[in-house]
Amino acid sequence: AQKVTQAQTEISVVEKEDVTLDCVYETRDTTYYLFWYKQPPSGELVFLIRRNSFDEQNEISGRYSWNFQKSTSSFNFTITASQVVDSAVYFCALSEANLRRDDKIIFGKGTRLHILP
Amino acid sequence: GAGVSQSPSNKVTEKGKDVELRCDPISGHTALYWYRQSLGQGLEFLIYFQGNSAPDKSGLPSDRFSAERTGGSVSTLTIQRTQQEDSAVYLCASSLRAGGTYNEQFFGPGTRLTVL
Numbered sequence: 671a672q673k674v675t676q677a678q679t680e681i682s683v684v685e686k687e688d689v690t691l692d693c694v695y696e697t698r699d700t701t702y703y704l705f706w707y708k709q710p711p712s713g714e715l716v717f718l719i720r721r722n723s724f725d726e727q728n729e730i731s732g733r734y735s736w737n738f739q740k741s742t743s744s745f746n747f748t749i750t751a752s753q754v755v756d757s758a759v760y761f762c763a764l765s766e767a768n769l770r771r772d773d774k775i776i777f778g779k780g781t782r783l784h785i786l787p
Numbered sequence: 788g789a790g791v792s793q794s795p796s797n798k799v800t801e802k803g804k805d806v807e808l809r810c811d812p813i814s815g816h817t818a819l820y821w822y823r824q825s826l827g828q829g830l831e832f833l834i835y836f837q838g839n840s841a842p843d844k845s846g847l848p849s850d851r852f853s854a855e856r857t858g859g860s861v862s863t864l865t866i867q868r869t870q871q872e873d874s875a876v877y878l879c880a881s882s883l884r885a886g887g888t889y890n891e892q893f894f895g896p897g898t899r900l901t902v903l
Contacts, residue, residue: 713876713896713897713899714894714896714897715878715894717891720891761829761830763830773818773882773890773892774820774832774835774843774846775820775822775830775832775892776832777822777829777830777831778829779828779829780829
């Protein structure tokens with residue numbers, strides 16, 4: 671069965687601090703995709719990143735970076751030099767390449783991040 | 788181009804009433820998904836449509852929930868005899884197709900349902 675666990679329900683940091691959001695996943699598939707989405711207070715889901723299971727290279731995009739480690743089934747997200755605008759709920763998610771050929775996404779329960787000025 | 792739209796944006800209803808939530812996917816997208824975001828529960832998959840194939844209803848929480856997709860485009864999620872635990876944000880997403888190489892899902896703004 672597939673599952674995504676975000677153990678941190680809520681995190682508060684002071685602006686300019688670095689913060690890492692943890693994500694651990696479970697799947698029996700060898701081919702799958704991992705995602706991070708941001709949900710700001712306005713409510714819409716903002717896509718941040720997608721990685722496939724064959725690409726373990728870490729990725730950096732501005733102040734955001736992602737660490738994918740298949741050995742520990744983790745896909746952690748780090749925000750460097752956090753800003754107040756980063757305050758949001760962040761969801762880690764998984765989609766399996768399954769025989770049903772659907773792409774349904776299994777989401778974690780989210781981590782609510784507060785960046786304090 | 789226009790993104791995924793959902794209506795209404797907010798719906799307040801009384802326990803026991805039926806509600807209909809609407810999703811307009813991006814034009815040309817053959818795959819459509821409904822998800823539910825309950826307080827403290829994250830997002831959970833409800834139902835998936837792909838073209839004219841039978842929908843995958845494996846995520847629907849009870850038989851009070853049903854969904855249709857007319858003409859391969861607009862979808863309606865219906866909740867009969869609403870209960871307070873149905874209160875949530877209902878999100879719709881669409882993608883060009885499903886299967887094969889990954890197809891990006893684009894999410895709508897959601898409908899916030901409150902059952903009193």
